[in-house]
Amino acid sequence: MKKTIRIGTRDSELALWQAHTVQNQLNALGYTTEIIAVKSTGDLILDKPLYELGITGIFTKTLDVAMLKGEVDIAVHSMKDVPTSLPKGIVQAAVLERANTLDILVHKGNVDFLNTEGVIATGSLRRKAQWLHRYPSHTVEDLRGNVNTRMQKLHDHSWNGAIFAAAGLERINLKPDTFINLDWMIPAPAQGAMLVVAMEEDTYTREALQQLNHKETEICTTIERNFLKTLEGGCTAPIGALATIEKDSISFEGVLFSLDGKEKHYIKKSCNFVDYKSFGENCAQIILEQGGAVLMQQLRSQLKVK
Ligand SMILES: NCc1[nH]cc(CCC(=O)O)c1CC(=O)O
Numbered sequence: 001m002k003k004t005i006r007i008g009t010r011d012s013e014l015a016l017w018q019a020h021t022v023q024n025q026l027n028a029l030g031y032t033t034e035i036i037a038v039k040s041t042g043d044l045i046l047d048k049p050l051y052e053l054g055i056t057g058i059f060t061k062t063l064d065v066a067m068l069k070g071e072v073d074i075a076v077h078s079m080k081d082v083p084t085s086l087p088k089g090i091v092q093a094a095v096l097e098r099a100n101t102l103d104i105l106v107h108k109g110n111v112d113f114l115n116t117e118g119v120i121a122t123g124s125l126r127r128k129a130q131w132l133h134r135y136p137s138h139t140v141e142d143l144r145g146n147v148n149t150r151m152q153k154l155h156d157h158s159w160n161g162a163i164f165a166a167a168g169l170e171r172i173n174l175k176p177d178t179f180i181n182l183d184w185m186i187p188a189p190a191q192g193a194m195l196v197v198a199m200e201e202d203t204y205t206r207e208a209l210q211q212l213n214h215k216e217t218e219i220c221t222t223i224e225r226n227f228l229k230t231l232e233g234g235c236t237a238p239i240g241a242l243a244t245i246e247k248d249s250i251s252f253e254g255v256l257f258s259l260d261g262k263e264k265h266y267i268k269k270s271c272n273f274v275d276y277k278s279f280g281e282n283c284a285q286i287i288l289e290q291g292g293a294v295l296m297q298q299l300r301s302q303l304k305v306k
Pocket residue numbers: 078079080081147163164165167168169190191192193
């Protein structure tokens with residue numbers, strides 16, 4: 001039976017851009033669609049660091065509830081914001097072709113501060129730890145809010161710079177005057193990819209979305225998210241992961257840091273296409289065995305909600 005596919009999204013400019021992209025692709029295939037935007041808890045609480053809110057999935061929960069209540073048929077997310085376990089009844093229906101995976105530093109003035117005592121801003125534990133690992137004499141300030149809000153705060157403060165996902169800026173056509181690509185920084189698992197979820201029993205919608213799925217991106221993000229899931233067990237730790245498709249294999253880099261960036265557990269490894277489903281977990285096991293488990297234990301007690 002043909003029906004209108006109701007697309008749930010957050011109401012930030014980036015989220016709406018992503019929802020419209022999915023809408024355009026579905027419309028091009030002949031489906032009828034409608035966008036329904038909601039405010040998420042993660043967008044409403046801006047005065048606390050994310051990890052202090054103590055919930056993973058703070059950006060996705062509102063949409064999960066709307067979908068479980070039958071108010072929307074699908075939800076479009078930045079895949080890196082989606083917890084590795086989906087609520088019961090909700091399934092991964094499509095992963096769209098990945099955009100730029102890099103993090104960038106948007107800075108003010110020249111970059112002399114890199115060699116001195118710079119102050120940069122980010123709300124991400126992963127970015128903070130990697131920054132301090134590379135620039136131990138720097139200070140990292142907390143920065144929350146959607147991309148537009150964060151860019152405004154960078155203008156209003158005396159920080160030297162702030163870190164953004166290149167994909168987020170490109171999507172809403174924000175072109176900073178001065179920035180550097182942080183090609184040494186390992187991105188968040190699934191950074192730059194969009195995930196569309198649907199209700200498990202909704203076969204009409206799932207068949208529609210199946211046509212948007214990009215297999216290579218699905219493979220890479222599966223590896224990265226399995227790596228994350230095996231390491232973290234429900235806690236937002238400083239973890240980076242990036243899988244890339246090579247000619248005959250998939251190469252992977254994964255990393256786990258202490259909060260201050262001093263301790264680092266890193267793995268670089270490749271696998272063939274047959275074994276990709278267990279690859280992320282295997283890489284995480286190696287890290288856990290080589291000291292990562294002790295660090296994860298420490299991180300869990302440090303990040304416990306106060
Ligand atoms: N954490 C917020 C968030 N979630 C997705 C993106 C951008 C798109 C992406 O990274 O896939 C951003 C902004 C950022 O990290 O700067």
